[in-house]
Amino acid sequence: MTKKFTHLLGIVVVLLFASLDLMAQTKTGSINGYIKTSDGKPAAYVSVGLKNMNKTTQTDESGSFTIKNLPAGTYVVKISAVGVKAQEGQISIAEGASATLDFSISESASQLDEVSVNGYKTPNKKPVNLGKIAIAPIDLPQAVQVIGNQVITDQQANRLSDVLKNVNGVAFGENRGSVSGETFFARGYSLGTNNVFKNGARATSGGMPEVSTLESIEVLKGSAALLYGGVTGGAVVNLVTKRPKFEYGGEVSMRGGSYDMYKPTGDVYGPITKNLAFRLIGNYEDAASFRNTVNSNRIYVNPSLLYKINEKTDILLQGDYLKSDMTPDFGIGTVNNQIIDIGRSAFVNAPWAYNNTNTVTSQLNVNHKFNDNWKLNVLANLQSYNRNYFSAERPFADQLAATALPYGIAQRNVTRSKTKEFTYNQQINLNGSFKTGNVTHTLLVGADADQSRTTSGGFVFNNNLTAFNYGNVNLLDPTTYYGSGIEPIATMTTQTFAPLYRMGTFVQDLVSITEKFKILAGIRYTFQKTPRTVSTNLVTGVQTLSVNSLDKSKTENAFSPKFGLIYQPLKTTSLYVSYANNFIQNTGTDINLAPLDPSTVDQYEAGIKNDLFKGRLSANLTVYRIANNKFAQQALLNAQGAPNGDANIKELNGKTLSDGLELDITGTIVKGLNFIAGYSYNFIRYTETRDKTVYTVPNPTTANPNATRTVTLGGVVEGQRLVGSTKNTANGTLFYTFQEGGIKGLKLGASAYYTGARNGGYNDTKIQNYSRLIPLSAFTTFDFSAGYNWKKISLLAKVANITNELNYFVHENYSVNPIPPRQFVTTLSYRF
Known part of the structure; x- marks a missing residue:
């Protein structure tokens, strides 16, 4: 490879x-x-x-x-x-x-x-890093949104979800046990681990990345397969860390808030020599929670060096370390598939549960300018991620299950895992501009490769049990929540090694036919290889290869084209239409037991981008349609032509469709007044699934050789919104800093966030007897901020969720987590 x-x-x-x-x-x-x-x-x-x-x-x-x-x-x-x-x-x-x-x-x-030039400047003219080339968003036939450091600072953001709620079309979907990487949905598609990048390189979001010190967060909406290969069609998120500077400066701050939250931060930068500059950022966070016995303890360090060899070449070396220890919390559970209000703070997990992660990232970035027109970028990235987890799993009391327990009683089966993951990423990108006659080309050509090596442990409990129930809990009786308090003994008996290799090459050209009419076209080839896993029995030392039908690695490859037309009737207005596709990996096999091919997803997008009032306001509108005409669903018949009762044997003949609209507005209308706002609508649903079909198949027994059984197949109900997706979201934030008079330096701000109706649980199928959907109502939260800047000192305070709104996010199936109640946070900082 x-x-x-x-x-x-x-x-x-x-x-x-x-x-x-x-x-x-x-x-x-x-x-x-x-x-x-x-x-x-x-x-x-x-x-x-x-x-x-x-x-x-x-x-x-x-x-x-x-x-x-x-x-x-x-x-x-x-x-x-x-x-x-x-x-x-x-x-x-x-x-x-x-x-x-x-x-x-x-x-x-x-x-x-x-006056917030850096944070709230209209984004349409500011090139984004995740485009791998310095093209302003107004010249891209795709929606782009950038949340700058000023927004992150003003809103006192701590988690990625705090920032992305400002991005219309990206909806929070909770995170597994409140300790894994946060889950988001964009344009109806879940953003997996492949969709999060740091400084342009693929990065894990496990342990929840530190965002309070970022320079910006860039979101490229829709398909980004041309540049990044196997990503889902919703969006790509790029975390941009701060760079060294060739002048001395820095900032120290202390953040404190409700539930004993303390977070000191330091940031210092400056030149070491004429050509070498440094930056060092670090913080420490210790916090409890509105959830009983839930705590977090985090340490983050981000050093970087910038070496300017000459005017044409520079080398940037960046690294960061995040130690994140957090209490797993699967929320309040469900009873009979319904959310029961047992109190916002009720904690029903095992009292000894823990999740400890360590993430180390190193990145080398070399930039060389051949001349004013041509530039070369070479990037190498290494990330190590270790996770040590022990917890009871999500609670649900489901009387309707085959093994029904008494009303309100839920099992607390435990999971013990220990994972080590090493990820390597290499990229080379050449970009430049040239002319053919009167036509200007902005060309980007590149190649990249990813390799990941994951080692995970398998455990037994109390010497020989493959499964362990910490103890049933009555969700309606708080006296049962604590349980015995005894942590079971977990012994690692196996280790599984799972490698993955990805590589690709692409070319993209932005062709300026005239000053008003442009074409963007490109294509990418992606190759992915998933070797069979290797399991080692730690007792006997015997190694075993995983079994599949072909007894060899799974390989996948795909071409991902992109084509867009851009018309700019005015210097400040851009209209565009575009087509792009990406592929989504599938699990399971086809009827011949061969690994299932990926699904190809087609995206059609149109939009208008406007800069108004001499760049003081930007207003962008996007509409899109995303079609998956090869959605994987259970095969009707197996290779022998008999009814298929194996859910892992699938066919690529289902269909889903995602339609939507996005509006985002950013502005600095008058000096000191900055605001961002947005609205999104999305409807992703199943449009063609397996009809209900009942087969009678032989099922001979010793007593009755002619015995039969029935096999009933049926897909998800057509027209039903996919679980996790959100119909409507809206956001608005306004900050004003007084510029004159006795109150000069006073800052006031307000934010509102609307999350529309959505579904948790499971989508309904055509063969089930009862619904396992968990309908979730819409809700709105309001935040208010006030602060004061005096010379080099600033103080900013915020009250979040002023109305103390109560609602829930549901991750996976029944992990039901209440939203935070009214909270207070304040930050005191000093710049030097």
Whole structure:
């Protein structure tokens, strides 16, 4: 596998470099520059354009900008941003040459922070990292949303769910036992572990990543298979950590809140030498919960180094470490498939339950600029994730089950697991721009590979029991919740090693036919290999390969195309339509017992992106349809033509359909007033499933050789919304910082979040006698914030869920977790 990828990567690199000189040849020139604040710090995300021309860009985090593909001549460069006094400068460039023009603005870095230029700047013109190329979202035929550090800071976010509730179309789906990676649904599809990235590399969300110190969170909605391979069709989430800076500074803060929550944080950065800069971020969190006996203890450290070899090449080395110890909590359970209000704080898990995780990530990122038009990025990422878990599982008292217990009684079967996972990711991306006649191309070519190696343990309890019940609990009787308090003895007897290999290569071209009409087209080839697992008996030392019908590894491959048309009638407006597809892995086998092929999912999207009031407001609207015409469902007949009673033998002949609409609004209408808002609608349902069919098949016994039995098959009820998906979501956040007078520096903010109706439990089938759906009603929560900034000190306080709304999130089947009640949190910080 490694040789195959090495050869493929070598061919790609040779072809790229062989064509590079020819494609890079151009007679156009460029204007480069640097913008700094009055205190000598870089001014990031300031708009830079050519007066009376449709040529605009923004400064990056280092304050630098480049305007490319300019014929020889004299130009007037204009800079502007919210809270920045506009400036102009004149410069001349010769044919094929570059010229430099720098600016110094009268505002300081802290003044820019006060008007939230970095956090609330209209996102349509700011390139996103997860696009693997510096293309502004207004030029992409796909919905993109970026939540910046200012939003994360103002809302005092702690978890990924705190941030993503600002992203319309992404709905929270709880997390397993409240300790695994949080689960989200986007456009009706669950975002699995493949859909979360950190600085562009695939990353585990186990242990729940630290978000309070992030620079931003980027969300690319819909299919992202062209760039990332086997991801679900809902969205890709990229966590962007903060980078080193070549000026000294930092911040220390203390956050405290309800239920004994304490969280000190430190952030320091600066130059080590002229070409080497560092940054070190760390925090510690200790907190109880509104849930009885639930606690969390976390340590996070994020060091990074940036080495600028020269003006064309830099190397960024980043790492982080997260130790997260949290109490597993499966919520309050159900009785007869109904949520019973036994109290928001009721804890029915075993009192000794624990979940301890350690996550270490290291990433090397090399960037090289051949010239103003062509850039190369090479990335290598390593992540180690260890999990140590022991807990009783989700409680449910179900009288309707075949093994019915008395009313309100639920079993508490335990799970013991110990997992080690190593993930490796390598990428190489070449991007550049060139012309063929009057047509401009922005080309991206790349290759990537992932390898993961997971080792998990199998346990027995109290010496020889393969299953253990901690003790039945009466969900309606709090005196039974604690149980015996005795932790069973769990002994690891087996270890299972499961490797996985992925690789792919892709090409994408943004073709500017004219200034108003553009085409984005690309295609990706993805190969995935899942070898058979190896189990080791720790008592005997005997190793065993997993068994499948072919006695070999499962291999999958797919082509993922993407095509979009973009029309920009105005500099501030973009209309687009696009098509893309991705593939979804399936479990089980076909009727010949061969591994099941992946399902191919088609996505159609249309939208309009607008920047209004000179960039002070952006309003984007998206509509989409996602069709899975090869949905896996139980096969009707087996290979012998007999009725199939095995749920793992499947056929790709079902269908699902997801329709939706998304609206997001971001703005800084007046100085100091920042807001974000959004609304989404989604309806994902089964449109074609197996009809109810009853077969009579032979079932001979010794006593009756002619005995028969019936096999009844039937798919999910058509038209029913998929469990976990949310029909409507809406969000709105507004913060205002007073700019003048005696109350200058006072900050007030308010947020509202609406979560629509959704279903927990199981989708209904055509053959069942009763429903196992758990309908969940819609709810809205409101937060209010107030704070004060004085020189380098800031204080911000928030009351969350002011109305003390009570509702629930249901993960998987019956893991029913109440939403947090009214809570208070405050953060005191000092910048230096």
